[in-house]
Amino acid sequence: MALQFTRRAAIMAAGFAALSASMAVAQGEKVALITPYLAQPGTQFYVEAFQARAAELGWEVNVIDTAGDVAAVIARMEDVTTQGVSAIVINVDPAQVGAGLAAAAAANIPVIGMDAGTDPLVRANVTSNGYAMAAETAVYVANRIAGAGNVVMFTFDAFPPVQVRGVVADAVFANFPDIKVLDRITPNVDDGGIADSRAKMEAILAANPEPGSIKAVWAAWDQPALGALQAIEAAGRGGEGIVITGIDANPQARDAIAAGGNFEASVAQDFAGIGRTTADTVARVLAGEVLRQNVVYVPTVLITAANVKDAK
Amino acid sequence: MAHFLRTYGTLLGMVLLVGFFWISLPDTFMTARNWLNISQQVSMLAVVAAVMTVVMVMGDFDLSVGSMASLAGVVAAVMFVQGFGIAAGVAAALAVGLLGGLVNGLLVSLIGILPFVATLATLTMYSGLAFVISGGKTIFGRDIPQGFADFARGGIALGGDKPLVLPYLTLTALAVVALVWLLLEQTSYGRRLYAIGGNMEAARLAGVRVTWLRLTAFGFTGVGAAVAGLMYAARVASANPTQGAGLMLSAIAAVFLGMTMAENGQPRVLASLAGVVVLGVMDNGLTQMQVDSYVREVLVGLIILLAVSISALGRRAVTGR
Structure with missing residues (x-):
């Protein structure tokens, strides 16, 4: 013992x-x-x-x-x-x-x-700076479409850090008289945000079948942008030059941007x-x-x- | 000697632990303020460990306490969002706790599912319900009434030059522990629970209403888990569907630690409280000593193993095996 x-x-x-x-x-x-x-x-x-x-x-x-x-x-x-x-x-x-x-x-x-x-x-x-990040991509969109055309927005106002991004993009687009916000969508994010954004985008594409009737998709974060990209490609409308932007620059978004398709820009936090x-x-x-x-x-x-x- | 070690080994270890921190942190550890701090930090775990003791006395487990704590916090918060007052939110959360506990009891006692399996299933269910009710989000900010959050910040002033406060959370935990102590140690209800833990068949044959007792004991544990969930929600002034998850394993660990210092190795609620204090002191002392948080977890596990091993060695020495 x-x-x-x-x-x-x-x-x-x-x-x-x-x-x-x-x-x-x-x-x-x-x-x-x-x-x-x-x-x-x-x-x-x-x-x-x-x-x-x-x-x-x-x-x-x-x-x-x-x-x-x-x-x-x-x-x-x-x-x-x-x-x-x-x-x-x-x-x-x-x-x-x-x-x-x-x-x-x-x-x-x-x-x-x-x-x-x-x-x-x-x-x-x-x-x-969430305000600045949103300004970067909103201005990118406005410049790329030469300040004219229909834009689809994906926002999420229930989450304050994302809400501020939407506010800034609203202001930028409102400052261009020929830009019309076709729809301001709040996707369901329970599945991560890609799948529901894709479904919503498919509906909008179906409602606007004319080439050129949608000039750009501005998303407050990357997932809806990726969903919109999938919808556009699946609808065979990847060649219309619809400009897509996201925010956060996650790896999937970077891959899409590097591929040189419709997803053109995102913002990386340091x-x-x-x-x-x-x-x-x-x-x-x-x-x-x-x-x-x-x-x-x-x-x-x-x-x-x-x-x-x-x-x- | 072996008997002494078996009974007091853990207690001796506790004294050594406290002494070690006292020497290592001469200015800050052994102060009333720090101990009041620790008491507040472990208050939620103390409540869960106390009510976990109630079912462990019968040789049962309740693995669902952590997710029940989360669910209770979320239920109260959702009630607050709907515009109900603090009393209504708290009552709803406690009712959910009672209901959830009785469901566990029903599965274990009436249907006869092993507690480990039954409460593992309800763990998942209650956790899922917490996600469903909250929509997976953290509910915080203006949705949580000030009075609810203030409860966890306030206490009874004890005076002193830098005013000390005996936190309400500590008092709540002490009240729950006292209640469980009364129930287990001073009533025939408690003695019957110990009888079930000793030998369920013998207890049944001796006329103990085993089914009824197990059912109600689990109900008790459910309410206790809900109390802890409310304390947690008040402390962080928010409710999140996973926030109570860590309580379950720590509570079981505390009860096991306590069992090493009880006669016959039975779960005793005051011993469980001592186990809780060991875990709290380890966290507090090691944080102050700037020990890496991952190393801290390893050490906490080691201490538990050490205590249980000593107890087992002591028992072996006594029985001569």
Whole structure:
């Protein structure tokens, strides 16, 4: 029995030793980055770029993934507040972690959002400009059809980040007297958005059989654009020169753009840039700067056949 | 010695764990504020673990508690969206919890499906219902009444120079644990549940109404899961059809941890609470020590295995096998 006890003590000691070894030697600022979404590809781009920039700045970064658990984000925000980190970066909607924000605020620890959302307790949110992305593709469409013709829009006003895109495209098209918005469709997104968009587009194509009666399809994100592309190709109307644009430049959209068909343009967010800029924004706050802007935008890139192979 | 180790090994481990964090984090770990924090963080898990104990006492499982917690949160949120008040939303969520729990009980006790299979099926069903009701979306923002979210932020002021607050979530969890303790330890209802866990056939022959007891015990667990789901929804001021998913495995782990410190290895609700505290302290301490979150998960699993192994070794030493 004594043997067992000794063995157990040895195991425990070994465990604690391993634990102590895994603690980094304290140096520079301690920054905690907390996300429930680390497993998602976009998030990994932000986080890696953030870590790289933080390493240059000599910070000790603790990346905490709560694997989808938002309440755990609050718990970990409280823990790192107790620990006394210099700053907290969150990658989750601030509206869901109010208790954690309050804890950090009470301890005077600044919280920065990385593609999170705005909140009075978040010093700044670093993200892409949805308004600008929509303007890029809407103007691309207007220019390509020489400011005249029927345009089909795919929007989704129930989701605020996508709603702003629709508003901007409305304004751009309204500014061209000869552009007529034939239909403004909200596709059903339960299946991911491609299949229902395709069905809706097929109906519109059937209702407008004349070549040239539809000049362009502007979609607020890539999935409806891909659905519209499938509908146009399936209807044998790929040769009419209908211009399609999306936003987000997902891999499927890039393939379609590279193929040189009707899907001509999309906009890529600079995920790595968001991560890097978040680190720089944290650095500004730690240096004592009072940020005037509570949203910091990272430039996006219009993706067309001309740059689809080179753009990241 | 073996007996001592079997009974107190886990307790000793807990003390060592706390001592380790205390030494490693001298300024921040052993403070009233941090412990109040931990108590709030584990409150939802404590509720699920307590009601999980009720069915585990009978040797049963309820795998559907996590999805029931999600479903309850979504039901309350959808009620709020429809313009109902906090009381109506909470009542609807609790009713769904009771109903879901009784369905589990019905499947297990009347139809006689193994709890593992029956609640695995209802896990999927309740999760699916949560998606159907919410449309797969997270319900948050102005749809959630301020009073509902404020419950999870508030508490009873304890004074002090930096004012300390005993969180309402902690009090809710303590109330549920106390209720389960009364039920299991102080009533003949509870003793009969233990009798079923000891030997179901013997209990039946001794006149224990096994079917009825199992049915109601699962109902209890369903309501408890709904309470935890409401606490979670209040804490994050939102409801999402998957948010309770993590509670189930952690709750079972906590009960198992607790079983290692109980006489005869039976599930006891206070021991389950101790198991919950171990898990909460690990999360809190390791986060403060900046241990990688994935390494943290491995360590939590290791601690559970360690505790259960010691308990098993102790038992073997006692029985001489």
